[in-house]
Amino acid sequence: MTPATAPVPALRDLIRGLLAEPEAGWSLGTFGAAAEFRRGSDEPAWPLADGRLGLRTDRGGIALDIRPDLVAVAYETAVPGGWSHAVALCLPHSALPRPHRGVVTARGPDRAALDPAGRDACLFDLGLGRGPVAILARAGDAQGFARLRALAGAPLPDPEGFVADLGRPGEPALVFAGPLGRVEVLRSGPTPGAGPGPRAHLVPRVLRLGRTHVATAPIPPGLVPCAHIEPPHPLRDGSGTPCPFRPSPHAAFQAILARWGNPALVALKRHRLGLGPDPGLAPDRRTRAVARVAAAQIAAGAYPEPRGPRDEVTDS
Secondary structure, three states, X not given: OOOOOOOHHHHHHHHHHHHOOOOOEEEEEEOOEEEEEOOOOOOOOEOOOOOOEEEEEOOEEEEEOOOOOOEEEEEEEEEOOEEEEEXXXXXXXXXXXXXXXXXXXXXXXXXXXXOHHHOOOEEEEOOOOEOOEEEEEEOOOHHHHHHHHHHOOOOOOOHHHHHHHOOOOOOOEEEEEEOOEEEEEOOOOOEOOOEOOXXXXXXHHHHOOOOOOOOOOOOOOOEEEEEEEEOOEOOEXXXXXXXXXXXXXXXXXXXXXXXXXXXXXXXXXXXXXXXXXXXXXOOOHHHHHHHHHHHHXXXXXXXXXXXXXXXXXXXX
């Protein structure tokens, strides 16, 4: 089944609701290069002053642009000891920008900075972007500007190390930007007393493969994930620490899955749980993943009295 583009008001409501959840995680990028926005449960956070859909903290932030051609794909994947879940925000491949420059290039003032105080600072394209993401650095002071300006016109000599340093004290801010918005990393990683925070990763050897997403994500052909949302998980708190099963986050994501997931795979899972008829899908990687997720959720106590098939699931 081909997914339909997401109704803008419904998707906007979904995102606005999840922005209010401190345990929700957000990422923007591609396979091998992505920036994440997370915040602590008691960490001060503010909506964006210019009305964009997003949130910022003293450590970073996110802004999302909801387009008419955006397709939301909710899914669950089996992982060792449990399962993960996410909502991929996708665009048609034909809607993606052209590949970005291969050299460091000054772009001028960052007029789209999440904090208005940063909009006069110069933004530099690091020449590392692919498809749905440009990897940028924003100079916050004269020293940062001089450092970035000295690199302009040539490829970045140590991309992985350079990106890892950005967002640390005294370093320029890191900005991942794409057709659906941006994530900014002002201070990378966890902060004592504030929990998880924004961070980014760049793995050039993975980025060079040109893949758009992990093979276990059931993204329909022709679509490219540009951003992801990780709603609160029933077995992990906002810091990623395992916790006893929590019914509320599970129920909340099941509602998201029913609305934004692949209808055939949702029907198959219901069948595995004894809650609906067999949709008759041919066995493949996706159907086996659904069976593993259903088994993991039964084992976690999400469905105390499962009535569905419990035959062994294999990778064959």
